[in-house]
Amino acid sequence: MFRSRARRRSRLRRAVVATSLLLVGLNPVPVITASAAAPAGRVLPSNVLPGLAGLASVAPDPGATIQVGLALSRPDPSGEMALYQRLYQAGSSDYRHFLTPAQFNQRFGVSPQVYQQALSWLQDAGLSIDSSVLSHDFLLATGTVAQVERTFATSIRRYQLGSTTFLANTTAPTVPGDLPVMSVLGLNTFQRFSAPAHPTPPRLASAAAPVTTTLGGLLPGVAGLPNLFATTPQSLWSIYQQPDAYRGAGQTMAVFGSGATAGTISDLARFEQENHLPAVPVTVRTVGPGPFTDTSGAVEWDIDTQASAGMAPDAGGLTLYFGSNLVDATVESLFTTWANDPAGPAQANASFGECERTPLDPILLQLPGNISQDPTGTVGIALGNNLEPVAEQTLRQATMEGRTLFSSSGDTGSSCPVVVLPVIGAGNGVLNQVVPLTSYPASSPYVVAVGGTVLYTSGTTPDTRVAEYAWTFGGGGDSLLISAPAYQAGTPGLFLPCVATADGQLTNAGQPCRGVPDVAAQSGDVLTNGYGIVAAGKDSQGGGTSLSSPLWMGMWARVNQSAGGTGYGFANETIYRLGKNAATAARDFYDITVGVNGLYAALPGWDYVTGFGTPRLTNFIADAH
Numbered sequence: 001m002f003r004s005r006a007r008r009r010s011r012l013r014r015a016v017v018a019t020s021l022l023l024v025g026l027n028p029v030p031v032i033t034a035s036a037a038a039p040a041g042r043v044l045p046s047n048v049l050p051g052l053a054g055l056a057s058v059a060p061d062p063g064a065t066i067q068v069g070l071a072l073s074r075p076d077p078s079g080e081m082a083l084y085q086r087l088y089q090a091g092s093s094d095y096r097h098f099l100t101p102a103q104f105n106q107r108f109g110v111s112p113q114v115y116q117q118a119l120s121w122l123q124d125a126g127l128s129i130d131s132s133v134l135s136h137d138f139l140l141a142t143g144t145v146a147q148v149e150r151t152f153a154t155s156i157r158r159y160q161l162g163s164t165t166f167l168a169n170t171t172a173p174t175v176p177g178d179l180p181v182m183s184v185l186g187l188n189t190f191q192r193f194s195a196p197a198h199p200t201p202p203r204l205a206s207a208a209a210p211v212t213t214t215l216g217g218l219l220p221g222v223a224g225l226p227n228l229f230a231t232t233p234q235s236l237w238s239i240y241q242q243p244d245a246y247r248g249a250g251q252t253m254a255v256f257g258s259g260a261t262a263g264t265i266s267d268l269a270r271f272e273q274e275n276h277l278p279a280v281p282v283t284v285r286t287v288g289p290g291p292f293t294d295t296s297g298a299v300e301w302d303i304d305t306q307a308s309a310g311m312a313p314d315a316g317g318l319t320l321y322f323g324s325n326l327v328d329a330t331v332e333s334l335f336t337t338w339a340n341d342p343a344g345p346a347q348a349n350a351s352f353g354e355c356e357r358t359p360l361d362p363i364l365l366q367l368p369g370n371i372s373q374d375p376t377g378t379v380g381i382a383l384g385n386n387l388e389p390v391a392e393q394t395l396r397q398a399t400m401e402g403r404t405l406f407s408s409s410g411d412t413g414s415s416c417p418v419v420v421l422p423v424i425g426a427g428n429g430v431l432n433q434v435v436p437l438t439s440y441p442a443s444s445p446y447v448v449a450v451g452g453t454v455l456y457t458s459g460t461t462p463d464t465r466v467a468e469y470a471w472t473f474g475g476g477g478d479s480l481l482i483s484a485p486a487y488q489a490g491t492p493g494l495f496l497p498c499v500a501t502a503d504g505q506l507t508n509a510g511q512p513c514r515g516v517p518d519v520a521a522q523s524g525d526v527l528t529n530g531y532g533i534v535a536a537g538k539d540s541q542g543g544g545t546s547l548s549s550p551l552w553m554g555m556w557a558r559v560n561q562s563a564g565g566t567g568y569g570f571a572n573e574t575i576y577r578l579g580k581n582a583a584t585a586a587r588d589f590y591d592i593t594v595g596v597n598g599l600y601a602a603l604p605g606w607d608y609v610t611g612f613g614t615p616r617l618t619n620f621i622a623d624a625h
Contacts, residue, residue: 311554452523470595
C-alpha cells in the first residue's frame with residue numbers, strides 16, 4: 001500500500017516538473033550580449049539576479065570591496081572518472097590507492113600556464129588573491145566595486161529590500177575567451193547558503209515528562225511515550241551499537257561553517273566536560289580576509305562539533321574550515337581548501353544547502369516576477385544555484401583522495417529549501433516548501449546525504465530504543481536530473497527516473513536518478529526531541545538533519561579507524577555495498593519503516609525518506625572488512 005501510494009505521489013511530482021520543463025521547451029538560453037565597452041571574450045549569462053529593475057538602486061561606493069570566486073574547468077574529467085572507478089573497484093591495481101592533493105594536481109589539475117594566465121588577469125585588474133589551491137581550479141579574489149566592474153565588464157548597484165542591503169551586478173559578466181572559466185561566483189551578495197533555523201527548545205528537564213508523540217496516528221498503543229528531551233553521546237553509543245574498540249582514534253574530522261569560532265570551541269569544551277569525554281583538539285582554518293565575527297550560526301556549529309566529537313571522542317583532531325559568510329564563492333573556497341589540504345581530514349560535514357541546479361535556472365533568471373531568488377517578491381522561489389557545477393569537480397577530487405563529505409538532507413521534507421521568506425531568507429524554518437527537488441550538496445553523487453529520525457529511548461543504562469521513526473520534515477526525494485551513480489544503481493527501492501540533465505539535455509531521461517538520503521540518524525523533531533548540547537555556555541538541545549549528518553561523520557571516523565591505513569575512502573561505496581545485499585543490510589542497519597516526509601513514505605529497505613536507515617555500527621564494521 002505504501003509503495004503504490006509513493007508511486008502515485010511520484011507521478012504527480014514528475015508531472016509538475018515535466019510540465020514546467022515543457023513550458024520552457026528546454027530551448028538553449030539566449031546569450032546576453034555584453035555592453036559595447038566590454039572586451040572581446042565570452043559572456044556567462046546565468047550570473048544575474050532577475051527582477052532588479054523593480055527595485056530602487058543607487059551607485060555603491062566605488063571603493064567598497066567585493067569578493068569573487070573564479071572557477072576554472074579541469075582538463076580531463078573523463079580521466080578522473082576512470083580513475084575514480086578503479087579506486088573503488090575491488091581487484092583493480094588502483095583499489096584504495098587514494099591520491100594525495102599533490103598527486104591529484106599533477107595528474108588532473110589545471111595546467112600551471114592556464115592558472116598563471118588567470119592569476120595574471122585578475123592581478124593586472126587590481127584584484128588581490130585571497131586564496132588559491134593546489135589543483136589550480138579556483139581563485140578567491142577581492143577588489144573594489146570599480147575594479148570588479150572593469151574586470152568583468154559589468155555594472156554593480158546597491159539595492160535596499162526592507163532592512164537588507166545588498167550589491168548585485170546588473171549585466172552578465174564577460175571573461176577572456178581563451179580561459180576555461182566555468183563560473184564567476186559572488187558578483188551579488190544576495191545569494192547565499194542558509195543553515196536551517198533552530199527554534200529555541202524547551203529547557204532541559206531533570207525528569208521525563210509524559211507527552212503525546214506524533215507516532216500516535218501511525219502505530220497503535222504508542223501515544224504517550226516518555227519524552228526524555230535529549231539524548232546523550234552514551235545513549236547513541238548504545239542504541240546505534242557503536243563498539244568500544246573503535247572510538248575514532250587516529251582519525252580527524254572537519255566542520256564547514258562561517259563567522260566566529262571562539263564560542264563554538266568553548267561550548268565544545270564544556271560539552272565534553274559535562275559528558276565526561278576527552279577533549280578533541282580543535283584547529284581553525286579561516287578562508288578569505290574576514291571579518292570572522294558573525295555569530296548568527298553559532299548554534300549550528302555547536303551541533304556540528306558536539307555531535308561529531310560525541311560520536312568519535314578519541315578522534316585526533318577537529319578542523320573548523322570557516323569563512324566570513326556562506327555566499328557561493330566562500331562555500332566553494334571552503335570545499336576546495338579542504339580537498340587540497342595535505343592534512344585535510346578524511347571526513348567532513350556541511351550542515352547547509354540550497355536547491356539543486358535545474359534546466360530552469362538560466363531561463364528563470366531572465367524572466368520577470370518573483371522567482372529564482374527574485375528579491376522583489378515578498379515570497380520568492382530560490383531556484384538559482386551557481387555553486388553546483390563548480391563544487392561537483394571539487395567533491396569528486398575529495399573522493400579520489402579517500403575523503404567523505406556528509407551533508408544534511410535538509411529540513412523541508414520532500415522539497416528543497418526554495419521559499420524566500422521575509423527576514424529569515426531562503427531555506428530557514430521547518431517547512432515543506434512544495435517544490436519537489438532535492439537540496440544541494442546532499443544531492444551530489446560525491447556526498448553522503450543524511451536524513452533524520454525521531455528517536456525515543458528508555459533512559460536506562462545502557463540506553464535502549466523505544467521507538468524510532470522518520471522525521472516529518474527530514475529531507476529526501478529524487479533529484480530528477482542527476483543520474484544515479486554506479487554505487488546506487490540497482491538499489492531495491494530506487495525507482496524514480498530522471499527527467500533531464502542539469503543543463504537541459506534528455507540524454508539520461510528515463511534512467512534511474514540520484515535518490516536521497518543515503519542513510520539516517522537522529523534528528524529529533526527540533527522542539528521536543530533531540531541531542532543534548534551546550535549553546536552559549538548553557539545546556540540546550542540540537543536537532544534537524546544538521547544533527548543527523550555530523551552524528552554520521554563521527555560514526556564514520558570509527559569505521560575508518562577500524563580499516564586502518566588510508567581507511568575505506570568515500571563512504572557511500574561501502575554503505576551501498578552492504579546495503580544492497582539483503583543479508584548484510586539486515587545486520588548493519590536498523591530499517592526505518594514508519595513515517596512520511598510529504599511525497600514519500602518510509603518503507604522496508606532503502607527509501608526516499610531515511611535511505612537504508614540508522615546504523616548498527618558494530619555489525620557494519622565487521623561486514624565492511
